[in-house]
Amino acid sequence: GQGMAYSTLLSAHVLNVKASGMSAYADDPTHFARWVLERGFAKPDQGPFYAPRSLYARYMKELLDDLVERERETGRLRLIAEESLSISPTPAGVEVVLANGTSVVGHLAVLATGHDEQP
Ligand SMILES: Cc1cc2nc3c(=O)[nH]c(=O)nc-3n(C[C@H](O)[C@H](O)[C@H](O)COP(=O)(O)OP(=O)(O)OC[C@H]3O[C@@H](n4cnc5c(N)ncnc54)[C@H](O)[C@@H]3O)c2cc1C
Known part of the structure; x- marks a missing residue:
């Protein structure tokens, strides 16, 4: 959630x-602005609000925690910090080898490695 951009x-x-x-949601563009207002981090009449990056990290974490909670029963979401x-590629899809020596097999993989300090 935090990545390089929101970890300060x-x-x-x-x-x-x-x-x-x-907003984290393309189909709900004011979602973050409402989140900020509802929690009192900005006032409705103060004009454009540039939130601290740590606040955005908190927003992302809240959304992720919420998703984990909602998907607990379905087992569709599994977070692995590795x-x-x-x-x-495998005949059935893809295999991702992790640094802890285990691997994860899936139908497909999305590379979303973001920015790094090294190219
Ligand atoms: C300094 C900075 C400031 C920015 N400010 C803004 C801003 O104000 N507003 C804005 O909209 N955008 C901003 N951006 C762009 C911002 O990066 C994107 O908005 C967004 O955070 C990208 O999300 P992401 O999930 O694609 O990548 P990231 O948030 O970078 O996440 C990628 C994750 O992948 C992990 N990863 C990488 N390689 C591996 C691996 N081999 N195995 C496991 N995990 C791995 C990384 O550790 C990281 O946690 C900024 C970018 C930077 C660098």
Whole structure:
């Protein structure tokens, strides 16, 4: 959730996009702006609000925690905090080898490795 962009804890480090442009949901563009207002982090009449990055990390975490809770019964969502070392095609889909020595097999893999300090 945090990635490189939202892991700073300094409150002076704010987003470079205003709250109304930072919704996590493409089909609900004001979701983050409402989240901020509902929790009193901004006032309705204060104009464009650039949230601290740590607040956005909190927003992302809340959404993820909520998803985990909602999918608990279905088993459709499994969070694994591990480095993935390789991805190989298999007859059934893909196999991802993790740094802890285990592997995960799935129908498909999405690479979403974001920004890194090294190219
Ligand atoms: C300094 C900075 C500031 C930014 N500010 C803004 C902003 O204000 N507003 C905005 O909209 N966008 C901003 N961005 C763009 C921002 O990166 C994207 O909005 C968004 O965070 C990207 O999400 P992501 O999930 O694709 O990648 P990330 O959030 O970068 O997440 C990728 C994750 O993959 C993990 N990963 C990488 N390799 C592996 C591996 N081999 N195995 C397991 N895990 C791995 C990483 O550890 C990381 O946690 C900023 C980017 C940077 C670098």
